[in-house]
Amino acid sequence: MAHETASVSVGVFMDLLNQFSTEFTTNSPIWVVVWVYFMTAILTLAVPFSFPYREARWILLGLVLGMIGTIAAFAWFGFTRLTGLGHIVFWTPTLIYMVTVRGRGDYEKTLFSKWLLLGAFIIGASLLLDVIDALRWLLGERGPIKV
Numbered sequence: 122m123a124h125e126t127a128s129v130s131v132g133v134f135m136d137l138l139n140q141f142s143t144e145f146t147t148n149s150p151i152w153v154v155v156w157v158y159f160m161t162a163i164l165t166l167a168v169p170f171s172f173p174y175r176e177a178r179w180i181l182l183g184l185v186l187g188m189i190g191t192i193a194a195f196a197w198f199g200f201t202r203l204t205g206l207g208h209i210v211f212w213t214p215t216l217i218y219m220v221t222v223r224g225r226g227d228y229e230k231t232l233f234s235k236w237l238l239l240g241a242f243i244i245g246a247s248l249l250l251d252v253i254d255a256l257r258w259l260l261g262e263r264g265p266i267k268v
Contacts, residue, residue, distance in 0.1 A: 134189075134192065137192050137195065137196050138192055140195075141191075141192055141195045141200070141204075144195075144199075144200040144265075145157070145200070147268075148200055148265070148266050148267050148268050149266070149268065150268055156247075159243075160243050160247060163236075163239055163240060163243055164184050164240055164243065164244070166236055166240075167180050167181040167184055167240070168181060170233055170236060173233075174233055176218075176222045177233070179215075179218060180215055180218065180219060180222075180240070183211050183212060183214065183215030183218070184212075184215065186207075186211040187207050187208045187210075187211040187212045187215065188207070189207065190206065190207020190208070190210050190211050191204060191205065191206070191207035191208055192207070193207060194206040194207050199265055200265050200266050201258060201263060201264065201265055201266060202254040202255065202257045202258035202262050202263070202266065203254070203255060203258045203263075204254075204266075205247075205250070205251030205252075205254050205255065206251075206255065208247060208248060208251045209248065209251050209252060209255060212244050212247070212248055212251075213248060215244065216241055216244045216245055216248065219237050219240060219241045219244070220241055222237060223237040223238060223241065
């Protein structure tokens with residue numbers, strides 16, 4: 122019974138992910154699509170860094186939770202300016218953690234340190250865009266995003 126429930130939950134999540142992907146690529150300006158693919162490529166490097174660095178495992182967890190939170194926001198609100206709410210909730214503490222880890226100096230002049238800096242910049246820029254969108258939603262732009 123538990124296996125069936127888990128299969129249904131994964132199936133529902135995958136359906137939502139497919140719906141989100143379609144809405145995103147159809148209704149976002151090309152620069153946003155390019156930005157998200159670039160961001161994904163860089164942040165996915167958390168996976169190989171997670172083998173030698175415990176800190177990268179925590180960062181990877183925050184990144185995955187941000188993705189799940191974004192899909193949850195999409196499920197609740199549709200493809201609106203509030204879709205980035207999952208990023209705001211989970212990536213804010215992830216960004217703070219990344220900056221704190223990098224500031225310790227243990228990783229100075231390592232590839233991991235360089236990735237932390239680039240990843241922090243990318244997450245910070247993404248959060249800025251997400252916060253702007255959330256503010257626009259709060260100010261009344263609640264309809265679906267359409268290009």
